[in-house]
Amino acid sequence: MHDAVKTLSTDVLVVGGGGAGLRSAIAATEANPKLKVTLLSKVYPMRSHTVAAEGGAAAVTMAHDSLQAHFDDTVAGSDWLAEQGVVDYFVKHAFDELVQLEHWGCPWSRQQSGEVQVRRFGGMKTERTWFAADKTGFHILHTLFQTSLKYPQISRLDEYFVLDLLVHDRHCYGVVAIEIASGELVQIKAASVILATGGAGRVYQFNTNGGIVTGDGMALAYRHGVALRDMEFVQYHPTGLPGSGILITEACRGEGGILLNKDGYRYLQDYGLGPETPPGQPQNKTMELGPRDKLSQAFWHEQQQGRTIQHPQGEVVHLDLRHLGQRFLLERLPFICELAKAYVNVDPVKSPIPIRPAVHYTMGGILTDTNCATSIAGLYAVGECASVGLHGANRLGSNSLTELLVFGKVAGREAARVASESHPAATEALLSSLTEQALTPLKRLHNSNGTERWHELRQQLAESMEQGCGIYRSEAGLQQTLSTLNQLKQSYQQLRLGDTGKAFNTELLHALELGFGLDVAEAMCQAALERKESRGAHQRQEPGLTKRNDEDFLRHSLAFYQTGSAARIEWQAVDTSLSPPAERRYGGQQQPDNPPKESC
Amino acid sequence: MSRKPYQPPMPASWWLKHPAYRFYMLREATVVPLLFFVASLLYGLYALGQGEASWLHYLAWLQQPWVIALNSLALVASLFHAWTFFALFPQVMPLRFGSRTLPAWLMVSAQWAGVLLVILALWWLLGGVDAHQ
Amino acid sequence: MPTLEMRLQRYRPEQDSAPHWQDFRVEYDDSTSVLDALEQIKAEQDSSLSYRWSCRMAICGSCGIMVNGVPKLGCKTFLRDYPKGLQLAPLGNFPVEKDLIVDMSRFLEHLTAIKPYLIAEAAPQGQPHRQTPAQLARYKQFSNCINCGLCYAACPQFGLKPDFLGPAAIALAHRYNLDSRDSGKAERMAQLNSDNGVWGCTFVGYCSTVCPKGVDPAAAVNQGKIASTLDGVIQWFKPAKEPRNKEQSK
Numbered sequence: 001m002h003d004a005v006k007t008l009s010t011d012v013l014v015v016g017g018g019g020a021g022l023r024s025a026i027a028a029t030e031a032n033p034k035l036k037v038t039l040l041s042k043v044y045p046m047r048s049h050t051v052a053a054e055g056g057a058a059a060v061t062m063a064h065d066s067l068q069a070h071f072d073d074t075v076a077g078s079d080w081l082a083e084q085g086v087v088d089y090f091v092k093h094a095f096d097e098l099v100q101l102e103h104w105g106c107p108w109s110r111q112q113s114g115e116v117q118v119r120r121f122g123g124m125k126t127e128r129t130w131f132a133a134d135k136t137g138f139h140i141l142h143t144l145f146q147t148s149l150k151y152p153q154i155s156r157l158d159e160y161f162v163l164d165l166l167v168h169d170r171h172c173y174g175v176v177a178i179e180i181a182s183g184e185l186v187q188i189k190a191a192s193v194i195l196a197t198g199g200a201g202r203v204y205q206f207n208t209n210g211g212i213v214t215g216d217g218m219a220l221a222y223r224h225g226v227a228l229r230d231m232e233f234v235q236y237h238p239t240g241l242p243g244s245g246i247l248i249t250e251a252c253r254g255e256g257g258i259l260l261n262k263d264g265y266r267y268l269q270d271y272g273l274g275p276e277t278p279p280g281q282p283q284n285k286t287m288e289l290g291p292r293d294k295l296s297q298a299f300w301h302e303q304q305q306g307r308t309i310q311h312p313q314g315e316v317v318h319l320d321l322r323h324l325g326q327r328f329l330l331e332r333l334p335f336i337c338e339l340a341k342a343y344v345n346v347d348p349v350k351s352p353i354p355i356r357p358a359v360h361y362t363m364g365g366i367l368t369d370t371n372c373a374t375s376i377a378g379l380y381a382v383g384e385c386a387s388v389g390l391h392g393a394n395r396l397g398s399n400s401l402t403e404l405l406v407f408g409k410v411a412g413r414e415a416a417r418v419a420s421e422s423h424p425a426a427t428e429a430l431l432s433s434l435t436e437q438a439l440t441p442l443k444r445l446h447n448s449n450g451t452e453r454w455h456e457l458r459q460q461l462a463e464s465m466e467q468g469c470g471i472y473r474s475e476a477g478l479q480q481t482l483s484t485l486n487q488l489k490q491s492y493q494q495l496r497l498g499d500t501g502k503a504f505n506t507e508l509l510h511a512l513e514l515g516f517g518l519d520v521a522e523a524m525c526q527a528a529l530e531r532k533e534s535r536g537a538h539q540r541q542e543p544g545l546t547k548r549n550d551e552d553f554l555r556h557s558l559a560f561y562q563t564g565s566a567a568r569i570e571w572q573a574v575d576t577s578l579s580p581p582a583e584r585r586y587g588g589q590q591q592p593d594n595p596p597k598e599s600c
Numbered sequence: 601m602s603r604k605p606y607q608p609p610m611p612a613s614w615w616l617k618h619p620a621y622r623f624y625m626l627r628e629a630t631v632v633p634l635l636f637f638v639a640s641l642l643y644g645l646y647a648l649g650q651g652e653a654s655w656l657h658y659l660a661w662l663q664q665p666w667v668i669a670l671n672s673l674a675l676v677a678s679l680f681h682a683w684t685f686f687a688l689f690p691q692v693m694p695l696r697f698g699s700r701t702l703p704a705w706l707m708v709s710a711q712w713a714g715v716l717l718v719i720l721a722l723w724w725l726l727g728g729v730d731a732h733q
Numbered sequence: 734m735p736t737l738e739m740r741l742q743r744y745r746p747e748q749d750s751a752p753h754w755q756d757f758r759v760e761y762d763d764s765t766s767v768l769d770a771l772e773q774i775k776a777e778q779d780s781s782l783s784y785r786w787s788c789r790m791a792i793c794g795s796c797g798i799m800v801n802g803v804p805k806l807g808c809k810t811f812l813r814d815y816p817k818g819l820q821l822a823p824l825g826n827f828p829v830e831k832d833l834i835v836d837m838s839r840f841l842e843h844l845t846a847i848k849p850y851l852i853a854e855a856a857p858q859g860q861p862h863r864q865t866p867a868q869l870a871r872y873k874q875f876s877n878c879i880n881c882g883l884c885y886a887a888c889p890q891f892g893l894k895p896d897f898l899g900p901a902a903i904a905l906a907h908r909y910n911l912d913s914r915d916s917g918k919a920e921r922m923a924q925l926n927s928d929n930g931v932w933g934c935t936f937v938g939y940c941s942t943v944c945p946k947g948v949d950p951a952a953a954v955n956q957g958k959i960a961s962t963l964d965g966v967i968q969w970f971k972p973a974k975e976p977r978n979k980e981q982s983k
Contacts, residue, residue, distance in 0.1 A: 043785075044837065046880050047793045102861040105851035105912065107869060107876050114863030138792055139876065146849040146905075158841075181830060182603045210787035243764055246790045313764070339790060342809055343764070455776035498780035502602035503746045504831040507780045604746035605828035605836050610892045618802060620939040621889060628935075688936065691952035692959065699870035 005176070005435055006186040010038040010155075011419040012412070013174060013190035015162055015217060017045030019137070019404035020383025020411070021196035022144035027412025028194075029153045032420050038188070040157040040177060042212060042509070045145045049198055049210040050404065053137025054249035054335060056129035057401035059094035061118050065126045067091045072579065074399060077123045077291050078392025079536035079548065080581040081230065081556065081574055086370055086389040088578060090399075090406050097405035098130050106143040107132050109332075119332075120254040121398045123291035123586075125284055129398040134249050134335045140401060160186070161509055162216065164438035165193065165379065166431060167224045172379040173426045176438040180509065183502025187435045189426075191419035192378045194411050195221060195366060199384035201234075202513075203521040204359040205462040208240050208247035217385040219516035221366045222523065226374045227558035229387040229572070230364035231520070232528035233537045235395055236471050238295035240358025241343050243313035248336055248355055250397040252321055253288035255332050256280040259295070260318040260352065261307040267317075271298040273587040280323045286587045293394040293537045294586065296357040300471045311354045318352035325349075357471065361400065363391040363537065364527075367558060372411035378418060382411035389556075389575070393536020445511055450494025454511045457488050457495070461514070461521060464488075469525050474541045478529040482566065485522050492518060523559035526567040531557055550581050627684045630677035637674035640667065686711040734760040738818035739770060741782070744829050752822075752829060755779075761812040767821065768796055768807040771833075784833040791945055794881035797824045798833055804883035804943045825886040826895075840882055843898045847906035847924050852917025868913040875908035875953050877946045884940035884950050890933055897933035898924065900940040900950030907953035910960065922964045931957040 012028045014021045017039055025039045041048065060070050070091040075082050102108055102116070109117040109131050121129040132139035148154050159180040166173040166187070174189040197217025201209035222228050238259075239248040253259070258279050261267045266287065269276045273290040277283045288295075299317060302308050308315040321329060321336075326349045329337055333348070340346045340353045366381035368374050368388050374381055382388070383404050390403055426434075461484075468481025492515060499507040533549035534540050555571040562568050615621040640662070647658035661667060689711060690704035736758050744752040757778055759770045768786050775782045785795040789808045796807035799822040801815070812819070827835035856862065884900035885891045891899045898906075906925055910918045925931050934954045941951040 043787060043793075043795065044841070044880075047785075047787050047795045049788065049793075051793045051879075052788050052790060096859065099859060099861050103851070103853070103856040105909065105914065107873060108861070110864055110866050110869055112866060114865040114868070116861050135792070135877070138879070142876075142880075146844075147851075149845050150848075150850045181836075184602070210789065210793060212787045244789060335792070342791065345763075453780070455780070499783075501745060501747050501781065501831075503604075504783040504834050505781075506783045507775070602747050603830065605830055606744055606746070606752060607828045608752075608825070610826075610889075614889055614892065618939070620887075620942060621937065624935075624937045624939070688938065688951075688955070691938075691941070691949060692955040694952070694956075696867075696871065699865075699867040 004185070006184060007189065008038075008186055009189040011035040011191050012037045012194065012415045013188055013192070014039045014194045014196060014412075015041075015175065016048070016196035016198060016383070016385070017041030017043070017145075017156075017158075018048030018196060018198055018383065019050035019140055019144060019401065020408040021045070021048070021194070022141070022148050023405050023408025024194050024196060024380075024382055024412030024415065025154050026144070026148055026151065027409040028416040028419075029151045031413045031416035033153060035153065035416055035419055037151075037154045038157060038190070039148070039154055040160045040162065040175075040188070042159065042161045042180065042216075044158050045148075045156070046142055047212070048141060049213050050137045050141040050401075052208070052210060052247060053140070053401055054134045054247060055121060055251040055254065056119060056131035056136045056398045057098055057140065057405070058121065058124065058129050058396070058398040059098045059402055060091065061095060061116065061128055061130070062126065065128055069125045070094070070128060073124050074390070074396055075392075075579050076582075076584050077394055077396040079394055079584060080550070080554065080576060080579075081233075081392030081535060083370075083389025083575045084578040085575050089370065090390055090403065093406045094402045097402060097409065101140060101143060101405065104143050104147045106139055109133060119251060120282055120284055120289060121396070122250050122253065122289050122295070123285060123396040124289075124398070127284070129251075129254065131251065133331075134251055134333045137401060140404075157188075161512070162220065163442060163512070165220050165224055166426075166434045166438065167376055167379075168426065168430060168434060170225075170375070171377045173431060173434070176435050180504060183505055185439070187431065189431065190378075191423060192380065192415040194372075194415050195379070195381040195385055196383045196408070196411070197385045199362040199365075200517065200520045201359045201362065203461055203465050203517045203524070204234070205466040206240065206245045206356070207359040208237055208245050209359070214513035214517050215362075215385075215520035216513060216516045217381065218366055219519045221374060221376070221379065221381060222519060222559070222561045224376060225561065226376060226379070227367040227560055227570070228364060228520070228523045229367040229389075229556050229558050230392070230527070231362070231524045231559055232531050232557060233363035233391070233393050234359055234469070234524060235292055235361040235363060235537050236296035236357040237360035238292055238299060238357050239319055239355040240360070241339070242311050242316050242354050242356050244343055245358035246339055246343055247358075247360070248319060248339065248353060249333070250292070252319060252333060252336060254282065255328070256282045256324055257288060257319050257321045259288055260320055261302050262309045262317075263307065265307075267302050267307065268295065268298055269587075271301070272589060273298070275588050279320070285590060290586045291394055292360075292397060296471050297539060299357050309354065314356060316354035316356050319355045320352040321348045322350065322352065361395055363387075363393065363395050364524075371414045372407055373414060378423075380411045380415050382407045393538060441512070441515065444493075445495060445497060445508065446500075448494065448496045450496045452491045452494040452496060454495060454497075454507060454514055457491055458510070458514050458517070460484065461488055461517060465521055465524070469521075469528055472539045472541050473528050475529065478525050482522065482525045482529065485518060485525065486566075489518055489522075519561065523561075523567045527557040527559050527569055530569045554581060627681060630681040633670060633674040633677045636670050640671065682715065734762060736760050737770075737812055737815070739774075740818070740820045741774075741833070742822040743782075743832055744823075745781075746831055759812070763811075763813050765812045766808050767798065767800060767805070767810045767812065767819070770812060771807060771821075782833075783831045792879060794879035797881040797883050797886065799823065799825055799886065804886040806881060806883070806945050809945060824882055826888065826892040827882065827885065835882075837882060839895055840880075840885060840899070840901070843902040844880070844905060847898065847902050848917060848921050849902075849905045849909060851909065851912065851915050852920060853914055854916050856914075862914045864913055871913070872908045872911035875904045875911070875948060878904055878908075878948045878950070879946055881945065883943045883945060887939040887943040889937060890935060894929070894933065896929045898929055900954060903931060903934075903957055904948055904950040904953035907957050922961065925957055926961050926964060931955075931961050934958075
């Protein structure tokens with residue numbers, strides 16, 4: 001069916017047009033302006049899911065703050081599973097990157113004096129989150145996209161979908177992609193390839209993610225033998241809208257919003273996050289400003305005890321912003337007001353917003369070193385699809401937007417460096433044989449006589465992940481989900497497409513995304529099954545496994561793809577050279593030398 | 601080639617398709633009665649230069665019902681156009697004080713107040729002429 | 734669950750010479766968006782239906798569509814508001830690629846043409862610029878454009894003359910021109926002064942009505958006319974050795 005394959009050639013190929021992809025494309029071209037940089041994305045760059053990030057981006061900014069404090073918060077937030085050398089590099093470069101974005105025109109919110117304004121965020125000892133109202137990701141993405149238009153060296157392949165990487169002998173030579181508009185196949189040769197394809201939240205039912213967040217890049221690298229690290233750590237954001245899962249930013253709580261159960265009681269004080277703070281006077285790392293994992297877990301317990309509220313679209317608790325007043329809400333949280341009115345018919349000025357936890361972020365991803373390099377030569381990964389080691393078992397809100405910038409720059413620079421060196425070219429024969437292999441799944445989909453439909457399989461995948469691999473996990477539940485995944489993989493072989501056209505065949509793309517999602521989901525479950533402890537976002541229910549167990553599990557999980565059988569899990573030591581593991585403390589339990597900062 | 605973009609035609613009647621377009625065309629059409637008004641004004645000037653008989657003929661012409669009707673239409677059209685123009689003005693020239701913009705309703709009201717002042721001034725001027733006679 | 738009649742414009746470029754209508758019936762409740770309804774149709778009735786979407790929360794700008802002839806975001810338009818049924822067509826004024834998907838490439842060319850990035854002489858070393866909330870407020874509204882293209886579907890001038898830069902691109906140029914950190918206005922005026930720039934607009938104003946983000950592109954374009962006029966006057970009085978911007982663009 002697909003006989004002709006076009007060929008293109010570039011120096012640095014960036015797959016993914018979100019924040020990380022755009023930042024790395026710009027960094028690559030600035031590192032060596034002679035290089036051809038190609039930015040390929042399955043959607044127009046400004047549609048990428050960075051656009052939906054709301055709250056802000058963290059960097060040490062205030063005089064009373066310190067790099068050490070940001071480091072400590074991130075490491076404690078990660079439940080000591082972050083790579084400490086990476087965190088150290090990150091906190092040291094965060095400020096410069098946010099300034100760089102300011103120099104590119106990002107409309108950061110300001111103080112009266114004209115200096116950049118910072119806000120409180122969960123799990124952060126002090127205010128260090130830069131924001132652009134409550135559309136920070138949107139403004140970052142558009143600033144980067146618009147800035148990228150300044151560089152004639154960056155060419156774009158908008159609405160191209162990557163089918164596979166061209167890998168031989170642990171070396172990446174490029175990708176094979178479909179031009180979505182025409183269905184034409186194209187082989188793209190590149191000296192280095194950066195994967196910046198985002199997370200995989202769509203393998204779950206309730207998620208804050210866009211439809212495109214399907215784990216494509218993770219699966220591409222994984223199938224070629226690159227490990228996926230720490231995949232069991234999936235972040236539930238505590239405040240999503242019921243039904244849709246649409247994100248209600250943590251900044252609501254940073255600005256003083258409170259969470260109430262059905263009795264109007266601020267239940268977080270019962271979960272090690274108290275003492276209760278007066279409404280509208282938030283204290284860092286206390287109550288509503290605890291980390292996301294703890295807040296989502298507290299919801300689960302409230303639900304178990306019947307203290308959540310019945311909503312037409314499921315169990316919820318209330319996020320109350322009323323005491324902040326209309327003027328403040330419209331200035332600081334205008335998008336939240338718009339979303340609440342449109343999607344749950346609630347005016348936050350007048351009524352509390354119903355919310356529930358929803359899958360938000362995959363802490364784990366493609367294993368890379370500190371230079372964003374994977375174990376395949378010429379292949380890099382950055383952003384949510386990667387695991388450079390910043391987030392460990394739980395990401396702190398507002399660290400990921402900064403991550404895109406700090407490590408986007410690193411990935412771009414490194415990919416440019418490698419592309420500038422001379423390296424062995426692959427023969428045409430090798431490339432066409434690799435391309436031929438890459439087209440196998442496509443041919444199977446087109447020629448299938450099966451009866452399975454993409455939509456039903458995706459639905460089962462999402463439901464089964466929610467059931468077995470949610471906020472709290474057990475061996476029985478995980479085994480059940482793994483067995484469902486196994487069946488789904490069988491059924492996937494029998495998938496049949498209703499759309500046989502070539503132009504904009506979105507059903508074909510959804511089917512391919514489902515294939516990626518199944519592999520990623522399996523890595524998540526297998527790693528969750530073998531991590532027999534509770535740490536950060538991974539909580540086991542069985543007796544004896546409900547606590548952190550540093551002796552056996554102060555280690556990263558590495559999932560390796562196995563054709564025809566479940567993922568193989570290996571364990572990797574964690575870099576704890578700068579801060580030895582200790583207990584995570586929030587609210588009133590914080591160490592006396594780190595008293596919660598007074599609000600200013 | 602699987603790509604074959606279809607360019608939808610733009611029919612000459614496009615402006616009939618939506619109230620917003622019809623309103624826009626109506627606003628643009630106000631120029632027609634105004635043209636008539638300007639033409640009759642020029643005719644008056646010409647008549648004045650041609651002597652009394654011509655002027656009296658012009659005055660008689662002005663009093664014909666259809667001329668009165670067309671000039672009344674011109675008045676309505678100019679008021680309508682002013683209304684749309686005044687409403688658009690805050691968009692075109694927003695007045696800022698610090699980080700706040702002067703509310704649109706205030707700017708629109710101020711413009712109508714200006715119109716009222718001009719009318720009053722004219723009325724006073726013309727009234728003054730009457731008093732001297 | 735109640736059901737609703739939906740009429741969709743279909744176009745399959747490999748089979749059809751022109752679009753045609755097809756009827757579907759969907760289940761809906763109070764929270765069902767047009768996008769949800771499309772997903773229902775694709776999942777249960779016709780998997781070959783194509784449309785763009787991603788975020789579901791009116792920020793990514795993918796799902797622009799004509800609902801009963803009015804440009805809307807599918808994710809922020811609800812079936813509950815159309816008890817008599819609704820008709821969906823691809824965004825107006827753009828070439829149709831397949832079903833509800835249009836070719837956005839011209840829109841992107843226009844965006845690129847107006848140099849939508851900060852052109853600053855020298856930024857403070859290692860520190861952000863100072864910008865007061867009042868300075869931010871001057872352009873903030875125009876920086877909220879999500880590039881959904883609804884304003885282009887609303888603009889008859891773009892429909893009549895696709896080379897017209899159009900509402901969103903001009904609003905974005907205006908956004909940077911108003912930014913206290915920017916000094917690239919002179920470079921952008923060449924495009925804005927041209928016949929396809931601000932003067933291509935006749936102030937229909939419908940672009941601002943349909944904007945889902947309150948950007949008010951009509952205001953930007955018409956403020957741009959004043960800037961363009963002033964620019965012309967200034968150029969007139971400048972010594973002749975500097976070429977006028979308008980010539981530069983040619």
